[in-house]
Amino acid sequence: MTLVVLLLLAAPPAPVAGRPADFSGAIGGPFTVRYELATDAVLVEQPFEVTLAIRGDGDLSQVRAPALAWPTGLVAELTESAPGRFKYRVRAATPGTFSLPRWKFVSYQPALRGWQTTYSEPAGLTVRPRPPTTSPIPPDLATWADEALATGADAEFSLPATVWLIPPVLALASLAFPRSFIVRRRALRMLNRDDGEPARTIAAAVERFARDARLPANATAGLLAEIDRVRFGPPATADLADLRERARAFITEARCP
Amino acid sequence: MTALLVAGCLAIATAADPVAEAANHVRAGRPAHAILPLRSALAARPHDRAARDGLALIRQEVALGYTPTDAARVAPERDRYPPWLFAPAARTLSFLAWCGGWLAFLVAARMRRRAWWIAAAALGLFGALPAVNAIVLAARRSYDRAAPPAVVIHPTALREGNGPDYPIILPLAPGVECRRIGARGGFAHVRFAAGLTGWVAVDDLAVALTEPGR
Numbered sequence: 001m002t003l004v005v006l007l008l009l010a011a012p013p014a015p016v017a018g019r020p021a022d023f024s025g026a027i028g029g030p031f032t033v034r035y036e037l038a039t040d041a042v043l044v045e046q047p048f049e050v051t052l053a054i055r056g057d058g059d060l061s062q063v064r065a066p067a068l069a070w071p072t073g074l075v076a077e078l079t080e081s082a083p084g085r086f087k088y089r090v091r092a093a094t095p096g097t098f099s100l101p102r103w104k105f106v107s108y109q110p111a112l113r114g115w116q117t118t119y120s121e122p123a124g125l126t127v128r129p130r131p132p133t134t135s136p137i138p139p140d141l142a143t144w145a146d147e148a149l150a151t152g153a154d155a156e157f158s159l160p161a162t163v164w165l166i167p168p169v170l171a172l173a174s175l176a177f178p179r180s181f182i183v184r185r186r187a188l189r190m191l192n193r194d195d196g197e198p199a200r201t202i203a204a205a206v207e208r209f210a211r212d213a214r215l216p217a218n219a220t221a222g223l224l225a226e227i228d229r230v231r232f233g234p235p236a237t238a239d240l241a242d243l244r245e246r247a248r249a250f251i252t253e254a255r256c257p
Numbered sequence: 258m259t260a261l262l263v264a265g266c267l268a269i270a271t272a273a274d275p276v277a278e279a280a281n282h283v284r285a286g287r288p289a290h291a292i293l294p295l296r297s298a299l300a301a302r303p304h305d306r307a308a309r310d311g312l313a314l315i316r317q318e319v320a321l322g323y324t325p326t327d328a329a330r331v332a333p334e335r336d337r338y339p340p341w342l343f344a345p346a347a348r349t350l351s352f353l354a355w356c357g358g359w360l361a362f363l364v365a366a367r368m369r370r371r372a373w374w375i376a377a378a379a380l381g382l383f384g385a386l387p388a389v390n391a392i393v394l395a396a397r398r399s400y401d402r403a404a405p406p407a408v409v410i411h412p413t414a415l416r417e418g419n420g421p422d423y424p425i426i427l428p429l430a431p432g433v434e435c436r437r438i439g440a441r442g443g444f445a446h447v448r449f450a451a452g453l454t455g456w457v458a459v460d461d462l463a464v465a466l467t468e469p470g471r
Binding site: 136137138140141142144145146147148149151152157158159163164167168170171174175179182 | 276277283307311315352355358366
């Protein structure tokens, strides 16, 4: 103890001229620096201690904790700082293998009147993933999970929204055709049908047209009377052709209300 | 042209599969963590059979840990709107009804018969099903934004106030579902479907992410 005090008292201050920028403040030595790890294998988020230790005789009172570039994924917090000993509490955020950087330590050796630079050996650290906190899975739930993973997501087909506009657009567009057009077309198609009884067909077509076109009863009275005369009177084929033409003209030209 | 039309008509879901995410949680022994992905899957596709089955199984397991009275107090929400109405088959049927409804409207406009008008109205109502579905989904999203779904992920307790010193209302097991209606001082104010409210430590709760602009 006395020797150390004497050495400290005897140690001259480090010169300012030529002082390296990364001078640690240590005077004496020679010094050695090293990492001291409590373990070299930890789990994610498991805190562990890393100590930076300086060995050697000399004045370490001016030495401050070094600014170390910790590897990405390690979070370090200085917990204890004593001359020649800096203790960090470190946690790893991610699993993997990390290499702690070499620590450069520059000191002044009064005996040699020179600067001493020394490096620590790099330290390796393995961080393993934390085993999940599991609970026993019920068999039916496990079966469901296996099936869900095996099946995967179903591709779903859906019509684009614009398709829904097609029916109303078509319906409204078709309303643009006049109703009489449809009614006439239907009656003419009926008129041209041949079912063996031409007079009855002509009468049915005219009656259908009158009903669909909502014609007043007297509008077709004359024509229907003539058809009945041909239908129930003595046979006369010549009259039938003429009657069909008259019915066609009536259907084509009659004004629908 | 046909290929373009077909490609336009077929919207294939390529997003990440929340059901698979939930299944991975279950296989890893964390069924409580699977609930929010499953609920997210059901929010997007309420007719998803796998998601419904998985959620029902997990809820069944959660309920086993409670007495019937307490299970009723922390019971999850039930959907009142039938999920099958969201199914593709229902959508297809409603599209056919939509087409049929307009056809009936066309006939009714021509024939002016009451029966056709009634048929057009009935088919048109069923054809409007996707619009009703969209309204239901929008209402659910809005509710989810206001009170996001939350799940207890660690064994914890429901307390009367936002601190560990407040009396315990009910112990909560992982997997219990609720909605977060507020937060203060590291505690979340939660409400259960049955109306029970209380405070839970935020670290014990997983809350669904909601997009504010959605």
